[in-house]
Amino acid sequence: xxxxxxxxAHRSTPSGEPILEAADLYxxxxxxxxxxxxxxxxxxxxVLAIIGPSGVGKSTLLRLLGLFERPDRGSIALxxxxxxxxxxxxxxxxxxxxxxxxxxxxxxxxxxxxxVTYGRRIRRSWRDRVRHEIDALLGRATVDxxxxxxxxxxxxxxxxxxxxxxxxxxxxxxxxxxxxxAYDPDVLLLDEPTSDLDPRNTAVIxxxxxxxxxxxxxxxxxxxxxxxxxxxxxxxxxxxxxxVTEIGPTERVFESPRDDRTRQFIDGELVY
Amino acid sequence: xxxxxxxxxxxxxxxxxxxxYVRSIIYVSLYVSLVAVALSTLFSLPVxxxxxxxxxxxxxxxTAVINTGMGLPSVVVGLAVLFTVSNQGPLGSFDLxxxxxxxxxxxxxxxxxxxTGVSLAAVGSVEGGVRDAAYAMGGTRLDVALxxxxxxxxxxxxxVLAGFGRAISEVGSVLIVGGNIAGxxxxxxxxxxxxxxxxxxxxxRFETAMLLGAVLLALxxxxxxxxxxxxxxxxTGGVR
Numbered sequence: 001x002x003x004x005x006x007x008x009a010h011r012s013t014p015s016g017e018p019i020l021e022a023a024d025l026y027x028x029x030x031x032x033x034x035x036x037x038x039x040x041x042x043x044x045x046x047v048l049a050i051i052g053p054s055g056v057g058k059s060t061l062l063r064l065l066g067l068f069e070r071p072d073r074g075s076i077a078l079x080x081x082x083x084x085x086x087x088x089x090x091x092x093x094x095x096x097x098x099x100x101x102x103x104x105x106x107x108x109x110x111x112x113x114x115x116v117t118y119g120r121r122i123r124r125s126w127r128d129r130v131r132h133e134i135d136a137l138l139g140r141a142t143v144d145x146x147x148x149x150x151x152x153x154x155x156x157x158x159x160x161x162x163x164x165x166x167x168x169x170x171x172x173x174x175x176x177x178x179x180x181x182a183y184d185p186d187v188l189l190l191d192e193p194t195s196d197l198d199p200r201n202t203a204v205i206x207x208x209x210x211x212x213x214x215x216x217x218x219x220x221x222x223x224x225x226x227x228x229x230x231x232x233x234x235x236x237x238x239x240x241x242x243x244v245t246e247i248g249p250t251e252r253v254f255e256s257p258r259d260d261r262t263r264q265f266i267d268g269e270l271v272y
Numbered sequence: 273x274x275x276x277x278x279x280x281x282x283x284x285x286x287x288x289x290x291x292x293y294v295r296s297i298i299y300v301s302l303y304v305s306l307v308a309v310a311l312s313t314l315f316s317l318p319v320x321x322x323x324x325x326x327x328x329x330x331x332x333x334x335t336a337v338i339n340t341g342m343g344l345p346s347v348v349v350g351l352a353v354l355f356t357v358s359n360q361g362p363l364g365s366f367d368l369x370x371x372x373x374x375x376x377x378x379x380x381x382x383x384x385x386x387x388t389g390v391s392l393a394a395v396g397s398v399e400g401g402v403r404d405a406a407y408a409m410g411g412t413r414l415d416v417a418l419x420x421x422x423x424x425x426x427x428x429x430x431x432v433l434a435g436f437g438r439a440i441s442e443v444g445s446v447l448i449v450g451g452n453i454a455g456x457x458x459x460x461x462x463x464x465x466x467x468x469x470x471x472x473x474x475x476x477r478f479e480t481a482m483l484l485g486a487v488l489l490a491l492x493x494x495x496x497x498x499x500x501x502x503x504x505x506x507x508t509g510g511v512r
Contacts, residue, residue: 066408096410106401109423119409176405183409 011186011216013079015045019218020065020098020187025074027060034060035071036242042187042218047209049229049250050222052239053265058222061239062189065220066100067091078187096123099180103192105172107164112156112175115164116147119183150178153208170201177208188212190221194228206232226266230254238262240270290480296460297468298487304372304446304464305439308379312387313432315380320391320431321417338392341385346378350445353378357449370451370462378445383435390434394427395420430499437495441488443467465491 013019020042027035034057064071075082083094135141151157154174194202209232229236237247246262257263264270355361357368368374398420406419443466450462465488472481
């Protein structure tokens with residue numbers, strides 16, 4: 001099965017249905033509010049762009065959606081279950097259905113293979129992990145098919161045995177994307193994944209985003225690049241003042257925003 | 273004029289027990305230092321991880337205490353350990369005075385801050401983004417800790433070797449708690465390379481002292497060679 005193939009039968013949420021929902025989120029640091037009553041829904045099999053000025057809280061929102069930290073108030077639900085109202089074990093299981101790619105690649109000091117197999121490795125039992133490590137030391141380890149497919153999606157299948165430190169910035173970011181795809185999450189959160197990349201690497205990442213959508217993955221991409229939102233996103237949410245001021249089909253949001261501040265932001269007239 | 277030919281190398285035949293003597297000293301030195309460093313590593317690594325990973329009030333003070341420990345005067349450590357194992361001390365009933373166990377204790381106290389301090393710096397130098405990546409992919413706290421150890425592996429190896437260097441070249445505390453004892457047949461009981469050098473030099477047996485010094489130097493050089501090798505390998509991986 002190719003990653004581009006729109007076969008999503010194994011997913012419990014059909015495409016277009018809500019999979020990750022944030023409701024009435026409040027969060028801040030050192031007494032300063034960043035998110036103030038934010039509501040957002042990510043649907044399965046769609047790309048949602050989150051745009052807004054720098055410092056508006058896009059990264060904070062993605063960290064909350066990725067379950068890195070607990071919101072001060074409000075709820076985050078995966079397939080209708082409030083993840084902060086469950087046990088640690090269930091929350092870990094929820095967290096393992098969400099992948100995050102950051103602005104920096106943050107690759108491990110290891111080979112591309114070790115990086116991309118990591119997510120799959122840690123989902124195994126300790127016994128399997130030890131066995132896998134022994135096999136790797138003896139040179140007997142085989143590479144899982146999804147790992148190869150993920151690297152093919154970002155055009156780096158040939159780099160499997162390459163040292164991650166030897167990759168260019170763009171290649172490293174593509175490996176970071178493949179690393180998240182390899183364990184087939186239900187939701188993929190991308191925090192400005194192409195802000196440091198050249199047009200070619202950006203195009204590769206955007207193609208990979210479309211491939212993830214085709215597989216039924218719900219993708220949320222925080223970006224300050226409105227053109228990128230127009231290129232890849234089915235829906236776009238505009239964040240201003242710690243909340244979502246407008247959300248809807250990308251074309252409609254950009255062509256005829258209903259909120260006045262959103263229109264000013266899109267037209268570049270908003271002073272912030 | 274009659275020229276006397278002086279051999280450049282000391283004649284070991286002058287000391288019938290020499291090799292046995294030297295071997296037993298090397299054995300005691302390595303045994304005490306390796307066991308002390310192994311125990312220090314088992315203790316120091318979790319402490320470094322705990323301090324490095326957690327944010328708490330007084331963290332800077334704890335770090336300062338650890339760094340201060342790196343410069344602990346060895347004779348003071350020896351004195352404290354001697355008191356602890358002496359009849360009046362809390363471990364008096366174990367009869368540990370002038371034993372290799374007491375020497376291991378003192379070297380543990382000396383090596384642990386070095387291994388903890390250098391490991392803490394190594395763990396702290398691992399970028400937060402790498403830890404975030406491990407967590408983002410579904411890693412547990414243990415998984416994230418393992419990733420951090422792996423990323424800091426060169427620094428941690430340096431810490432262990434630095435601890436070994438501190439232990440093997442130590443003289444003050446092992447002299448106090450070990451007593452520098454060798455049996456009548458020349459077998460070292462608690463005599464290490466450093467304490468033996470001190471004794472041999474004091475008694476005018478410079479050849480033996482120099483031989484032991486050369487062995488100690490070779491060991492320290494070996495450790496430093498490994499350190500340099502590791503340093504040059506950093507950033508290129510290791511086991512992939």
